[in-house]
Amino acid sequence: MNKLIASTGMKLAYTYLNSNPERNVPKLMDWIDRIAINNAMEGQRKAIRKIIGDKDNNWYKLILSMWTDVDPGVRKAFFNNFVLNENFIGVPIQKKYQEKYGCNIPWAILMDPTSACNLKCTGCWAAEYGNKMSMSYETLDSIIQQGKNLGVYFFIYSGGEPLVRKTDIIRLCEKHSDCQFLAFTNGTLIDETFANEMLCVRNFIPAISIEGFEDATDSRRGKGAYQAAIRAMDILKRKNLVFGASLCYTRYNTEVIGSEEFFDFLIDKGVKFAWFFTYMPVGADAVPDLLVTAEQREFMYR
Template sequence: MNTTFDSLTHKMQRAALGKTADIVLSHVNKDREKAMTQLVDVAKTFYGDSFSEEAYNHARQTLSNPDSKWSRLINCMLDQLDPNVARTTALNLGYEAFFRGTKTIRENRVKYQCNIPWLILFDPTSACNMHCVGCWAGEYGNKNNLSFDDMDKIVSQGKELGVYLYMLTGGEPLVRKADILKLAEKHNDVQFAIYTNSTLIDDAFCKEVVRLGNIAFMLSIEGTPETNDARRGSGHYAAVMHAMDLLKQYGILFGTSICYTSANIEAVTSDDFMRFLCDKGAHFGFYFHYMPVGNEAAPELMPTPEQRKYMIDRIRYLRSEACDIPFYPMDFQNDGEFVGGCIAGGRNYFHINSAGDAEPCVFIHYSNANIHDSSILEILQSPLFMAYHNGQPFNKNHLRPCPMLENPELLRKMVHETGAHSTDLQSPETVDHLCDKCKAYADNWQPMADEIWSHTKIRESRYENYKDWKPGQQ
């Protein structure tokens, strides 16, 4: 009886939100601000006390002001997106993941006393048609693939735990584009996001993505043609430009995936580059600090402390109302203060490689469990994942969140104590070798990080720090 009631409630809530989304999408710009404030009211009926009344009022004020950064950003995206893409993404992210999924995740964290993530990242294949300098993915070789049944198992079991967002990387995921489309069609209530080098995006594929509506893309790019092709190979920049034009033409949601290094950090954050991305149709981006993972890594590409401070200041400026560029950047290494430190180990996400090995993080190539002989829940309860669960946050200074990069002695200890093995199939790297490469960086960054943190407004614990959360709380 409860299952039937829950199913009916689910359908009614999704239908109500869908109707509101249709109203927003049907309005021209002069009426859209009013419709978006109504969307806040609908959201409040779902989320309730999860957010304060002050937060809801702030959202209404921001969205009703056509000159605010958020209004301009949302309008740019709504004007560009195909209606089916916009509607499906809003329902899958806004309702299934943020609302319904989050409630289930919180309950399961208490029930199972382990990390339950908000998203799962997995590699359909290790095959790639490129050979980028310093790429961590290249350490896996190019012969492994998750079968369709493997990927279906990951998504099906994840949904049971409340996970409705799945990111795909590789290798180059679009080597498996037929299976990806099949997976997205079977799980059309889930949002998929694909990290891609762009070279395999074509018209036929775009038409299918629009039909399904639940796939977004993050395109790898690193600044100017010169800085990009220096690491990714001649001709790659042109391929990304072509893919951006296609995705914009078809109204598909896409952003950027940018690895910042000591060599490109200013090029990939300049005003000109940001405006250029917006003109091409990208309005959000994920920035990743270069990690010296693998025996063939290039530690000299790690940013200096001064460069990292520049990155912190720059990203915060780009997100502020002082910046008129309708682009929203996220920097996972420097945004720890907003999520309570490290989000890996299943706290908010984890990674499954193309051989099925479950890793705490896409940059941490050590594992105790494999999807071929363990369930998602068993993976989250495996020794290395529980070491993450019990150790997080790894530092009170959330500008030093990572147990590898800023606290290498912690990763070394966890891997040794849990007996986790290297998952690098080509050239296995010992945890001691990896952590030794990070020690000087960690020592050099600590004084500056502590100085910045001492002037940072410490934020109150949010639901991400769920160890303090009790059943019945919002």
């Protein structure tokens, strides 16, 4: 019952917020604080409250950009699936099962639909697994269903290149329309057709891999990889879709990846978030030379 009231309240809150986000964000936070089940997401709610008190804050600008830059259906799906289902409804369920079974229940589930990839980046372990290791649609579907039973509504695809399986990925988005999906992708398989499918399902967000500017990206990922990533970003931005960047920093690109210039460039391209990974040598084809130095690690943490 509590869950139903909270869910209905949150949906009403979203409608209210949608009518005038700038004016209603602070009022909405009061409301969310009141309906949060078991004081869910207390730390996050405090952080949001601090952000919305400062209109020059970058996070505040990012939140408002969800209304200026993003398709209304995609924004609503993100709110329902990620904010409401995963965090407000899912987290208390996860905690309940954590106590019941005495083991960790993940906040998100990461899975590799395939080891296949259409690129061969220097130092990537994916090629070692060949291109024949893939999970069936039924297996992926079953994992998602099992996750939902435990309160997990956020699923992340890695690989290999997940969009080698884009038909199945869209089918899964359709079937589990109450979940939020994200994929780390090289972006080469994102075209107009796929972006239109994303607009239809509304619950899929890509994080496009890029290693800095053109020379750095192409020298590790192969000639044309940078332009392919930029082309994908341009399509997604034009269609008002949410997307992010996946940034792997190595000995040779850390200073660029961590620079203001590169951040501004990504924001200008329409990137809404970025995941940072440090290069870890894995497998026989690993390139230890790509490992960052201690100073570079410190630079990135700062």
